[in-house]
Amino acid sequence: MTIPSFVIGIAGGTGAGKTTVARLITENVGESVTRIPLDNYYKDLSHLALDERADVNYDHPSAFEWDLLREQLGELLEGQAIEMPKYDFEIHNRKEESVTVPPTDVIILEGILALYDEEINDMLDLRLYVETDADVRILRRIERDVIDRGRELEGVMDQYLSTVKPMHEQFIEPTKKHADLIIPEGANSVAVSLLEEKVAAEVAGDAVRDWERSETEFDGEVAGTVSVEERDD
Numbered sequence: 001m002t003i004p005s006f007v008i009g010i011a012g013g014t015g016a017g018k019t020t021v022a023r024l025i026t027e028n029v030g031e032s033v034t035r036i037p038l039d040n041y042y043k044d045l046s047h048l049a050l051d052e053r054a055d056v057n058y059d060h061p062s063a064f065e066w067d068l069l070r071e072q073l074g075e076l077l078e079g080q081a082i083e084m085p086k087y088d089f090e091i092h093n094r095k096e097e098s099v100t101v102p103p104t105d106v107i108i109l110e111g112i113l114a115l116y117d118e119e120i121n122d123m124l125d126l127r128l129y130v131e132t133d134a135d136v137r138i139l140r141r142i143e144r145d146v147i148d149r150g151r152e153l154e155g156v157m158d159q160y161l162s163t164v165k166p167m168h169e170q171f172i173e174p175t176k177k178h179a180d181l182i183i184p185e186g187a188n189s190v191a192v193s194l195l196e197e198k199v200a201a202e203v204a205g206d207a208v209r210d211w212e213r214s215e216t217e218f219d220g221e222v223a224g225t226v227s228v229e230e231r232d233d
């Protein structure tokens with residue numbers, strides 16, 4: 001495998017389609033890709049009772065254990081395996097067991113605040129923001145939370161208005177400015193196939209790695225361009 005791995009960050013609001021994009025762009029490369037859900041780095045809240053944990057604001061940056069994520073992403077980039085925590089949405093807490101994650105050619109960090117932390121952003125080679133209208137996202141979220149995460153409709157609605165929506169506006173949406181690419185409507189087929197090619201090239205080892213931003217003289221005006229160059233080494 002290539003060290004350091006190629007690391008992609010996928011951020012965006014709840015229900016935007018982050019997990020779907022991550023799954024689709026890595027479908028054909030088997031075990032050469034590791035997906036790291038940011039949810040696994042929610043702080044351990046074992047010291048709180050279940051009803052207290054249910055009331056935590058899970059959309060605020062302080063809900064995550066950033067130090068652990070930075071440390072473990074750094075270890076993967078150095079070619080070391082990590083013990084990644086696992087999260088259980090039904091009990092609002094980390095599971096007792098962790099999972100051993102080996103370093104792989106491509107790593108995908110995916111979650112609402114994947115582009116929030118400056119140090120994490122520096123470790124990412126490609127930053128994506130999945131953008132989907134809020135009405136579509138809340139409809140998807142209601143379906144998912146009630147069916148998959150064992151929640152009551154009323155609780156999902158209360159949580160959306162009290163924390164999910166305001167935190168999205170305050171913390172999540174502003175991270176769009178850190179993105180290299182914004183993907184409209186979640187898993188749109190054009191974006192998915194371009195990214196799929198990029199991931200496959202990284203796994204095959206013949207990918208472009210230098211993303212060089214430059215200012216180019218253009219018809220007497222200075223135009224900001226993004227050029228991508230192949231490396232010889």
Ligand SMILES: Nc1ncnc2c1ncn2[C@@H]1O[C@H](COP(=O)(O)OP(=O)(O)O)[C@@H](O)[C@H]1O
Pocket residue numbers: 012013014015016017018019020021140144185186187188
């Ligand atoms: N482009 C899309 N069109 C239709 N449904 C989608 C699309 N992208 C995602 N979904 C659906 O929306 C729901 C939430 O998507 P998911 O990828 O889990 O979002 P996120 O990880 O951002 O919370 C899933 O049921 C998924 O199948």
Ligand SMILES: Nc1ccn([C@@H]2O[C@H](COP(=O)(O)O)[C@@H](O)[C@H]2O)c(=O)n1
Pocket residue numbers: 013014015018039042058059088089091092093111112164
């Ligand atoms: N115990 C928890 C922890 C998190 N959430 C919500 O999950 C959302 C993030 O996951 P997505 O797959 O939707 O990106 C986030 O908006 C939290 O509100 C939760 O409900 N309960």
